[in-house]
Amino acid sequence: MKTNRCIFCMHEIPEGEKKCPHCHKGIWQYQWNPTWLKPYTMLAGRYMVGRVLGEGGFGATYLAFDEVTEKCVAIKEAAQKQEKLLATAERLPSLPFGLVNVYEVFSEEDRAYMVMEYLPGLTLKEWMQREGQIPQEEALALLKPVMEALACLHSEGGIHCDVSPDNLLFDASNQLKLIDFGAMQFADIKETDTELKEGYGPLEQYQEKDKIGPWTDIYAVCAVLYELLTGRKVPSAPDRVAEDDLHPIHEYARIDVASEQAVMRGLSLDIQKRFFGMDGLMKALTSEHKSQEDQQKDLQLAQKTRECWGGLWIEITTKVERDSKFISKKQKNIKNLIKIAIVFVCIVSVCFGGYYGGRQYMREHKELIFDYKLKSAMKKAEKKNREMARAEAQGEVMSSKSYLSSSDPEFAETVAFIRKHGLRDEENKETERYSYTIKDAREWKLSTEDPTFYLDMDTIQEIVEYKMNLSANRRSEFFYGSAEISTDESGVPSQLHIFQSLSESIYFDKTEGKTEGRYMSIEGYPLNKKAREVSLGGSKKDVRLFMKDVMPYLAPEVILYDNQIDEIINSAEEAESKRYSVMLNAKYRLAFSAPEEKSEGYYINVARE
CATH class of the missing domain: 3.30.200.20 (Phosphorylase Kinase; domain 1)
Structure with a gap:
């Protein structure tokens, strides 16, 4: 007798039952x-x-x-x-x-x-929607078996060509496995109608499909890894060609310099800048010690991969080198012509009222001017972040932690430095407590690794002024820095706590009908001017505008709709304390205060957790 089964889960359905007792579907x-x-x-x-x-x-x-x-x-x-x-x-x-x-x-x-x-688990895409971004160690552990499998596939002359979160499924033991081989390419058989997913397909999958190789899957794996670490999807390759807005990982998550460089290298638009094989990427990402037997297996896989794909790699990289020499010479000539043309246009502009025309253009195209300034500020921030990462990697920054123990390699040097240059609080005999100035912090290059907003303090101020149509008429700056050294019973230093904060207060024009004027406060760090808290005081209209138009720049992952903004304001107004606080997500906290008296204003604070 044929068993009646549920088509949704394949469990048996008892005779006479219309719905499956397991998944409750018909x-x-x-x-x-x-x-x-x-x-x-x-x-x-x-x-x-x-x-x-x-x-x-x-x-x-x-x-x-x-x-x-x-x-x-x-x-x-x-x-x-x-x-x-x-x-x-x-x-x-x-x-x-x-x-x-x-x-x-x-x-x-x-x-x-x-x-x-059959893999019954979630896709990685569904899992990411539930879990959000994850730490570096967890992300690498998740993708390790997939990278190892792809290394085997590449050694057999195959390229998956469709590595993406919705093609990665968890099996019964909670391990990721790669599915869907519909887009697969082979070294000896290549198709021109390959499928791809935006954000995971490199440039060669769009334009030059004859250049597809192991480096193609490497790009996709690094795109998945980038998304796991940052919670952000990599822009599509064609969009990156027009303007590469791919930000470094350390702006969104904690990651060591070597691993970040490996992922960003794998995401290079230029094939020759990526890793040739998956073994190169895995070695750059992990420092795992392997047995001699495993090392031998890796060498054999790498050799087979070179036999399958080495010829194409050499052909691509040598052609690029020849083309780049020709293009660089051509580009040099073009740049010289452009410089001459710019000088000519500038002279003509000055002669025929360029100054007034420029002023008129700026008045009529404020949005374009703002976008240009914001992009310039972002590029400047990226450069600062790279410099800080390099300085920390090379030991040029004294400390990138707010807490050090005696087991940290930089502990003794940092304690000696603070004791020599800091001003000790003589009243506190039990604990060694020192204070220092902003000049000291910048000269000593003491930094902290506490989470911050992506944008620096100056750029945030510009965004608030532009988006809210405000103009600062007074500003003040306050810095507080302290270091506390704890000792053990024998008086030997054992722990060090470092705290520093740079606070800038910006005052705008007074709000109509209020004794309190509009003001903004930004707290951050002196070494890189990265912000960790932003506060604004003003009318209900001001704080609403702040949440709607400024918040997307501070916290790109958070979008507050009108009904959510109303709920925040109403919750504060209805609360006995006139205060309301909420975690927007795992990274951002919002505190809101409504006025207790008519003469007072509203207040909003957004902090990086």
Whole structure:
């Protein structure tokens, strides 16, 4: 007697029951497409077809039940690319990790089918939506088996060409595996109609598909890793060619310099700047010590990869080198012509009222001027971040931590430095407490690694002034820096706490009908002027405008809609304390105060946690 099964989960449905007792669904809920196989179709005499799991490069993939093994499987159907599916199945390496397992391939009624392991877990895309960005160690651990599997695939002459979060699934043991081989390319067989996903496909997948190689999958893996670490998707390759807005990882997450350089190298638009093979990327990302046997296996894989792809790599890199010499000479001539043209235009502009024309242009195109200044400020911030990262890596910055213990290598040197230059609080005999000036902080190059906003203090002030149409008429600056040294019972230093804060207060014109004027306060750090808190006081209209138009620049991941802004304001107004605080996400905290008296104004504070 044939068993009645649920097409959604493949569990048995007792006789007489209309809904599955396991997933509580009925077959009438299935939105069937006439191009798909009908539910309960039998394939190869053993596989009962259920629902469609998804559609990829080959066609639909179905959940099915294997009546021989009595286990669920996934079956990929190919109506148009039968030969490629059969060839792909033959060439896929059989691995216990990283790649979904293929059990068998067969043809039936002019269609080819690939029977694979069924992965019941979430896709990485779904998991990321739930978990958000994760630490470096966790991200590398997640992707390690996938990178190792791709290294094996590349050594067999295959390139996946579609590595992305929705093609990475968790198996029953919570390990990631790569699925969907519909876009796969081979060293000896290449197609021109490859599929790609924006943000994960490098430039060669758009323009020069004959240049696809291991470096193509490396770009995609690094794009996934970048998204895991930062919570942000990499812009599409064509958009990056027009204007590369890909920001360094350390602006959004903590990562060591070597690993950041490896990921950013893998995301290079130029093939020759990326790693040749996956082994190079893995070595740059991890310092894991491998056994001699594993090292030998890696060498064999690397050798096979070079045999498959080394010729193409040499062809690409040597051609680029020849072209770049020609282009650089041509570009030099063009730049010289442009300089001459600019000088000529400037002279003409001055002669015919360029000054007044420029003023008029700035008045009529304020948005363009602001965008230009903001982009310039962002580039300046990027440069500062890179310089700080380099300085910390080379030991030029005394400390990048707010807390040091005696086990830290820089502890003794930092304690000696502070004792020599700091001003000790003589009243406190139990603890060594020192204060220092902003000049000291900048000269000593003491920094802290506390989280900050991406933009610096000056740029934030410009954004507030432009977006809220304000003009500062008075500003003040206050710095506080202290260091506290704790000692053990024998009087030997054991711990060091460093605190420093630079606070700038900016006062604008007075708010109509209020005794309190509009004002803004920004707190940050003196060495790089990165902000950690921004506050604004003013009318209800002011704080509403701040949340709607300024917040997206401070916290790009957070978008407050009108109803959410109303809820924040109402919550503060209705509270007995007239205060309301909320975590916008794991990174940003918002505190809001409503006036207790009519003469007072509203107040908002956004801080980086």
